[in-house]
Amino acid sequence: MISYGSQSIDRNDVQAVTTTLKSKWLTQGPKVQEFENGLANYCGVKYAVAASSGTAALHLAYLAAGLKKGDEVITTPNTFVATTNMLLVLGAKPVFGDIRLDTYNLDESKIAKLITKKTKAIVPVDFAGQPCEYQKIRSLAKKHKLLIIADACHALGANYRGAKVGSLADLTVFSFHPVKSITTGEGGAVLTNHKNFYDQLLLLRSHGVEKDQNGFNVMTKLGFNYRLTDIQAALGLSQLKKLDRFIAKRHQVVNWYRKYLSDCLEITLPEEIPSSRSAWHIFVIRVKNVKDRLPLYNFLKKNGIGVNFHYPTVYSQPYYQKLDLKITNCPKADHYSQTAMTLPLYPNLTQTKVKYIVNVIKQYYRL
Ligand SMILES: Cc1ncc(COP(=O)(O)O)c(C=O)c1O
Structure with a gap:
C-alpha cells in the first residue's frame, strides 16, 4: 500500500x-x-x-x-x-x-x-x-x-x-x-x-x-x-536542517501529479496562489462528478493506493451534531467535502509511484 x-x-x-x-x-x-x-x-x-x-x-x-x-x-x-x-x-x-x-x-x-x-x-x-x-x-x-x-x-x-x-x-x-x-x-x-x-x-x-x-x-x-x-x-x-529540502521534494511530487493529470478533465487539481509558497502537506484532488468520489476512492484502495479524506466538515461529526452550535451555512465546505480526495504525497514518493497512481486514476475514468 x-x-x-x-x-x-x-x-x-x-x-x-x-x-x-x-x-x-x-x-x-x-x-x-x-x-x-x-x-x-x-x-x-x-x-x-x-x-x-x-x-x-x-x-x-x-x-x-x-x-x-x-x-x-x-x-x-x-x-x-x-x-x-x-x-x-x-x-x-x-x-x-x-x-x-x-x-x-x-x-x-x-x-x-x-x-x-x-x-x-x-x-x-x-x-x-x-x-x-x-x-x-x-x-x-x-x-x-x-x-x-x-x-x-x-x-x-x-x-x-x-x-x-x-x-x-x-x-x-x-x-x-x-x-x-x-x-x-x-x-x-x-x-x-x-x-x-x-x-x-x-x-x-x-x-x-x-x-x-x-x-x-x-x-x-x-x-x-x-x-x-x-x-x-x-x-x-x-x-x-532538511525542512527546505523536504518542501522542495514535495513540490517536485506535486509537479509530477500536475503534469501527468493535466489531461484528466474529470478531476480538479489544487491551486497554489501566486503570493504564497505552499508546504504541500497533502495533495487533494476533487472529482467533478460527486458520484465518482466513492467508487474512485475504493478503486484506488483496491489497487494499493492509500487515498484519504481531508476533511469531513467538523460540524458534520456526530459529536458536533449534538452540540448547541450556531452553524451558519457553509455550502462551499459542504460541496468540497463531498468531492475531495487526498492522494499520496511525501518527500520520498517516487516518480514511478506517481505515474502508477495517475495510471490507476485514468484506468478508472477509462482514459
Ligand atoms: C490542522 C490540524 N490541526 C491540529 C492537528 C493536531 O496535531 P497532532 O496530531 O500533532 O496533535 C492536526 C494533526 O493532524 C492537524 O492536521
Missing part, C-alpha cells in the same frame, strides 16, 4: 536520537531549547515553545490567549477536529465560516459578518500547507481587536508574501506528527513574538509551576505536562 503520507528518516536522524539517548538528559535538557531556537530562527519570530503534540500546542495557545467559556472563535469547518476540540475543552464556541473553493481555506470575505460581541479570536488553518489570506485577516483582527491564532499544523515551511508561516499570527501552532513537514514522532510547538504569551506557554506546559523569589517551586496556574522530550527534540533539530 502506498500510504498518503510518510516520514523521511535518515542516518543523521538516527544518530541524533542515539546521541541524546546516551546523554544525561532524556527530557527537560538542552535539546528542547535548541530545537525551539531553531524553529524560532527558521520562522523569524522571537519565541517558540515545543509541546508533546500539535493538539497540546493548540490547547496551550488557546489558554495563553485567554480563551474561556462563552468566547466565540471564528474558524474553518475544513480542518482536523483537534482545531476546534481544544476550543470546546475551554468552553469556547467555534463559529464556522465557509471556505474558498480555490484554496479550501477559510474565506476571509466571510469572516466579518460572523463577528459578534463575544468573538475573541480568529483561527485560520493553513489547509494542505497553503497559507490563508493573512493580510486581510490581520486587518479585520486589528479593526475588531481580535487575536489571530493560526493552526499551521500543515504549513511549517510555507511562505506568505515573502514571510514565513509562523510569523503571521499572534500565536502559531505547528505539529510534528510523522506525516507533517518534519517529525518528532509526536510533537508540536507554539510560536509567538509576544513575551507575555511566551511566559504563559512555558508555565502552562509544565504544570503551572514556576520558581518563587527564594528559588522554590510554586504552582501559580492550572497547567499540564505537555513537554516534548529531548529525544524528540534531537530528532526535530536534525529534521529541521
Whole structure:
C-alpha cells in the first residue's frame, strides 16, 4: 500500500536520537531549547515553545490567549477536529465560516459578518500547507481587536508574501506528527513574538509551576505536562536542517501529479496562489462528478493506493451534531467535502509511484 503520507528518516536522524539517548538528559535538557531556537530562527519570530503534540500546542495557545467559556472563535469547518476540540475543552464556541473553493481555506470575505460581541479570536488553518489570506485577516483582527491564532499544523515551511508561516499570527501552532513537514514522532510547538504569551506557554506546559523569589517551586496556574522530550527534540533539530529540502521534494511530487493529470478533465487539481509558497502537506484532488468520489476512492484502495479524506466538515461529526452550535451555512465546505480526495504525497514518493497512481486514476475514468 502506498500510504498518503510518510516520514523521511535518515542516518543523521538516527544518530541524533542515539546521541541524546546516551546523554544525561532524556527530557527537560538542552535539546528542547535548541530545537525551539531553531524553529524560532527558521520562522523569524522571537519565541517558540515545543509541546508533546500539535493538539497540546493548540490547547496551550488557546489558554495563553485567554480563551474561556462563552468566547466565540471564528474558524474553518475544513480542518482536523483537534482545531476546534481544544476550543470546546475551554468552553469556547467555534463559529464556522465557509471556505474558498480555490484554496479550501477559510474565506476571509466571510469572516466579518460572523463577528459578534463575544468573538475573541480568529483561527485560520493553513489547509494542505497553503497559507490563508493573512493580510486581510490581520486587518479585520486589528479593526475588531481580535487575536489571530493560526493552526499551521500543515504549513511549517510555507511562505506568505515573502514571510514565513509562523510569523503571521499572534500565536502559531505547528505539529510534528510523522506525516507533517518534519517529525518528532509526536510533537508540536507554539510560536509567538509576544513575551507575555511566551511566559504563559512555558508555565502552562509544565504544570503551572514556576520558581518563587527564594528559588522554590510554586504552582501559580492550572497547567499540564505537555513537554516534548529531548529525544524528540534531537530528532526535530536534525529534521529541521532538511525542512527546505523536504518542501522542495514535495513540490517536485506535486509537479509530477500536475503534469501527468493535466489531461484528466474529470478531476480538479489544487491551486497554489501566486503570493504564497505552499508546504504541500497533502495533495487533494476533487472529482467533478460527486458520484465518482466513492467508487474512485475504493478503486484506488483496491489497487494499493492509500487515498484519504481531508476533511469531513467538523460540524458534520456526530459529536458536533449534538452540540448547541450556531452553524451558519457553509455550502462551499459542504460541496468540497463531498468531492475531495487526498492522494499520496511525501518527500520520498517516487516518480514511478506517481505515474502508477495517475495510471490507476485514468484506468478508472477509462482514459
Ligand atoms: C490542522 C490540524 N490541526 C491540529 C492537528 C493536531 O496535531 P497532532 O496530531 O500533532 O496533535 C492536526 C494533526 O493532524 C492537524 O492536521
